[in-house]
Amino acid sequence: MSAKARARRTNFLLDVTLFVICILLLTPLILLIANGFKTPQEMLVWPPTLFPKDPTLENFHKVFTETPLLQWMLNSFLFALLSTVAIVATSALAGYIVGKFPFRAINIIFILFLATAIIPFEVYMIPLYFQVKALGLLNSVGGLLVGYLVMSFGIFLIRQNVIASIPDELLEAARIDGAGELWIFWYVVLPLLRGPLAALAVLAFFQAWTAFAWPIIVMTRKKSFTIEVGLANFQSAYTVDLSLLSAASAAVMVPSVLAFVLLRRNFVEGIAASGMKE
Amino acid sequence: MATVEIKELHKSFGDMEILHGISFTIPDGAFVALVGPSGCGKSTILRLIAGLEEITSGEIYIGDIIINDVEPKNRNIAMVFQNYALYPHLTVAQNMGFSLKLLKKSKAEIDRAVQHTAEILGVNKLLHRLPKQLSGGQRQRVAMGRAIVRKPQVFLFDEPLSNLDAKLRVQMRAELKALHRRLATTTVYVTHDQIEAMTMADIVVVMRDGNVEQVGRPLELYDKPVNQFVAGFIGSPAMGFLPATTKVGSSEMVLSDGQVLSKPTCVALDGDYTIGLRPEHIRLGGDGASFKATIEASEQTGSETLLLARLADQEITILLRERFDTPIGDVHAFVIDPTAVQVFDSKTGARIET
Numbered sequence: 085m086s087a088k089a090r091a092r093r094t095n096f097l098l099d100v101t102l103f104v105i106c107i108l109l110l111t112p113l114i115l116l117i118a119n120g121f122k123t124p125q126e127m128l129v130w131p132p133t134l135f136p137k138d139p140t141l142e143n144f145h146k147v148f149t150e151t152p153l154l155q156w157m158l159n160s161f162l163f164a165l166l167s168t169v170a171i172v173a174t175s176a177l178a179g180y181i182v183g184k185f186p187f188r189a190i191n192i193i194f195i196l197f198l199a200t201a202i203i204p205f206e207v208y209m210i211p212l213y214f215q216v217k218a219l220g221l222l223n224s225v226g227g228l229l230v231g232y233l234v235m236s237f238g239i240f241l242i243r244q245n246v247i248a249s250i251p252d253e254l255l256e257a258a259r260i261d262g263a264g265e266l267w268i269f270w271y272v273v274l275p276l277l278r279g280p281l282a283a284l285a286v287l288a289f290f291q292a293w294t295a296f297a298w299p300i301i302v303m304t305r306k307k308s309f310t311i312e313v314g315l316a317n318f319q320s321a322y323t324v325d326l327s328l329l330s331a332a333s334a335a336v337m338v339p340s341v342l343a344f345v346l347l348r349r350n351f352v353e354g355i356a357a358s359g360m361k362e
Numbered sequence: 363m364a365t366v367e368i369k370e371l372h373k374s375f376g377d378m379e380i381l382h383g384i385s386f387t388i389p390d391g392a393f394v395a396l397v398g399p400s401g402c403g404k405s406t407i408l409r410l411i412a413g414l415e416e417i418t419s420g421e422i423y424i425g426d427i428i429i430n431d432v433e434p435k436n437r438n439i440a441m442v443f444q445n446y447a448l449y450p451h452l453t454v455a456q457n458m459g460f461s462l463k464l465l466k467k468s469k470a471e472i473d474r475a476v477q478h479t480a481e482i483l484g485v486n487k488l489l490h491r492l493p494k495q496l497s498g499g500q501r502q503r504v505a506m507g508r509a510i511v512r513k514p515q516v517f518l519f520d521e522p523l524s525n526l527d528a529k530l531r532v533q534m535r536a537e538l539k540a541l542h543r544r545l546a547t548t549t550v551y552v553t554h555d556q557i558e559a560m561t562m563a564d565i566v567v568v569m570r571d572g573n574v575e576q577v578g579r580p581l582e583l584y585d586k587p588v589n590q591f592v593a594g595f596i597g598s599p600a601m602g603f604l605p606a607t608t609k610v611g612s613s614e615m616v617l618s619d620g621q622v623l624s625k626p627t628c629v630a631l632d633g634d635y636t637i638g639l640r641p642e643h644i645r646l647g648g649d650g651a652s653f654k655a656t657i658e659a660s661e662q663t664g665s666e667t668l669l670l671a672r673l674a675d676q677e678i679t680i681l682l683r684e685r686f687d688t689p690i691g692d693v694h695a696f697v698i699d700p701t702a703v704q705v706f707d708s709k710t711g712a713r714i715e716t
C-alpha cells in the first residue's frame with residue numbers, strides 16, 4: 085500500500101471514529117429535545133422513539149405557563165453576567181499586578197490566591213451560607229454573587245498571559261512617555277489581554293450558568309431560583325414529570341447553544357487555556 | 363537640549379553592587395556611546411538616567427536639575443529599547459503620537475508632528491500599519507520616531523541596532539548619525555559593538571564590571587588607551603598582547619622566546635612589561651628589526667588578509683592590506699614600527715606613556 089493510500093485510510097478510520105463518538109454524544113441531546121415534543125403516552129414507549137410520532141407543543145406551553153421558567157433563565161443570566169464582569173475585572177487587575185509587580189508581599193498574596201483553588205467550594209459553602217444569611221442576602225443576586233466574584237484560576241490565567249505577552253519595556257516605554265499606572269493598565273495592558281480575557285469571560289459565564297450547589301442553598305424562594313435549581317425542582321421526592329422536564333431542559337438549551345455558536349472561538353480558547361473541562 | 367552629568371553613581375540590586383561609583387559628563391548636544399562587555403552595567407546606567415530604576419547613591423543632573431527623585435515622565439527624555447517596545451495594538455501613527463496625546467496636544471498638532479517625523483525617517487507610507495506588519499528596520503525607525511516626535515532633552519538608546527542584520531545596521535548607523543547632526547540632541551547610546559561606538563560617537567565611555575575605565579574621543583581611545591583592557595576592547599581586530607622584558611640602557615624588548623623588538627623611544631623602561639601590537643600596524647618584512655611568527659590560520663577577504671599567528675607562545679592577529687597566500691604552519695618575518703608598540707605595566711595593566 086502506498087503511503088498516500090495508507091494516510092487516506094488512517095484519515096477515513098479517524099473520521100469514522102469521531103463520527104461515532106459524535107453520534108453517541110448527540111443522541112441523548114436529540115432524545116431530550118424529542119421528549120419535549122412527546123405526549124405522556126409516547127414518553128413511556130419502549131424502545132424510545134427518536135422522533136415523536138405525534139409532536140405536541142403542550143409540554144412547552146405548560147412549562148412556560150405553570151412555572152416561572154423565563155424568570156429563572158433571567159435570574160441565571162443576570163447572575164452569570166454579573167459574575168463574569170466581576171471575575172474578568174478582578175482577574176485582569178490581580179493577574180496584572182501579580183505578573184508585573186513581583187514584590188515579596190504580592191507573591192505571598194498570589195500563593196494564597198492559588199491555595200484557595202485547592203480547597204473545594206463545598207468545604208466552605210456552609211459557613212459562607214451563614215454569613216450570607218446574616219447579611220440578609222438570601223434570595224438575592226448579591227448573595228448568589230458572593231462566591232462568584234473572584235476566580236483563582238482566572239487570576240492565574242491572566243498572570244501567565246501578562247508574563248508571556250507583555251514585555252516590561254512596553255510598560256517602561258509608556259511610563260517614559262508620560263502615562264500613569266491606571267492609564268497604562270487601561271490603554272496598554274487591557275487591549276493586549278483581550279484574547280485571554282474573552283476566553284476567561286466565556287469560562288466564567290458558564291461556570292455561573294451551570295452552578296448548582298450554591299444557588300440551591302442560597303435561593304429558597306421559587307421566584308428567585310436560577311435555571312439549574314428550577315430544573316431540579318421538576319424532580320420532586322416522589323415523581324418526575326419527564327415530559328415537562330424535557331421541555332424545560334430543551335428550552336434552556338437554546339441560549340446556551342446560541343452563545344456557543346456566537347462565541348465558539350473564545351469558548352475553545354477558554355477550554356484549551358484551562359486544560360480541563362468535564 | 364541639556365548636559366547630562368553623572369556623579370559618583372552607585373547602584374545595588376539587593377546585596378549586589380552593580381555600579382561602583384560612575385562619574386562622567388555628557389556635554390550639551392553630544393553623542394556619547396557607552397561600551398563594555400556584556401553585564402558591565404551599561405543598560406543599568408541608561409535605566410537610571412531614564413528613572414526606571416532607583417539610584418542607590420550618587421547624583422544625576424540633566425541641565426542644572428538634579429533628577430534623582432524626578433518621575434521618568436518629567437525628565438523630558440526619550441528612550442529607544444532594544445526590542446523597540448512598540449505598542450502592538452496601536453498603528454504606527456498612534457505609536458508615534460502616543461506621548462503627545464498624553465501631553466494633551468491637539469489632534470491637529472499631533473498629526474502634524476507625526477507626519478513631519480515620519481517624513482524624516484521615511485516611514486510616512488506606513489502610518490496606518492500595525493507593528494507586526496513591519497520589517498525589523500521599519501520597526502526600528504518607528505521606535506526612533508516615537509522618541510523624536512516629542513523633542514526630548516536627551517535621547518537614550520539601548521542597543522537599538524542589535525536586532526538588525528549586518529547590512530541594515532551599517533545603513534542605520536549612518537542614518538542615526540545624520541539624524542543626530544540634524545537634531546543635535548544630547549544622546550546616550552549603549553552598545554557592546556565597539557565599531558558602532560567608534561563610528562557614531564563624539565565621546566566614548568568604556569566600562570568594565572561597573573566601573574568607568576576611560577572616557578575619551580574615539581581616536582584618543584585607540585591611540586592612547588589608559589590600560590590594557592581599553593586597548594584590547596577598542597580596535598577590531600583586537601590588539602595582541604605579549605610579555606616582554608627590558609633593562610635600562612637597552613634598546614630592545616626581549617620576548618619570552620628570545621626574539622627582540624625595538625624599544626619604543628627613549629623612556630627608561632626596566633623590568634617586566636606587556637606589550638601590545640595592533641594587527642593593522644604589523645607588516646610583512648624581511649630584513650632589519652623583524653620578528654618571526656608561525657601562521658596558524660589565514661582568512662582572505664579579497665582586499666585584505668587576516669592572519670592568526672603564534673609569536674612567543676601567544677596568539678596575535680595580523681591584518682595585511684594586501685593579498686598574502688601562505689600555507690598554515692609556515693614561518694614568516696614581520697616588522698612593526700617601534701612607535702606603534704604600546705607598553706603596559708605587567709601587573710596593573712596601566713599603559714606607560716612612550
Ligand SMILES: Nc1ncnc2c1ncn2[C@@H]1O[C@H](COP(=O)(O)OP(=O)(O)OP(=O)(O)O)[C@@H](O)[C@H]1O
Binds near residue numbers: 399402405407
Ligand atoms: N533587576 C535586576 N536585578 C538584579 N540584577 C540585575 C538587574 N538588572 C541587571 N542586573 C545585573 O546587573 C549587571 C549589569 O546589567 P546590565 O543590564 O546593565 O548589563 P549590560 O552592560 O547592559 O549588559 P548587556 O550588554 O548584556 O546588555 C548584570 O550582572 C545583571 O545581572
Ligand SMILES: [Mg+2]
Binds near residue numbers: 406520
Ligand atoms: Mg544591556
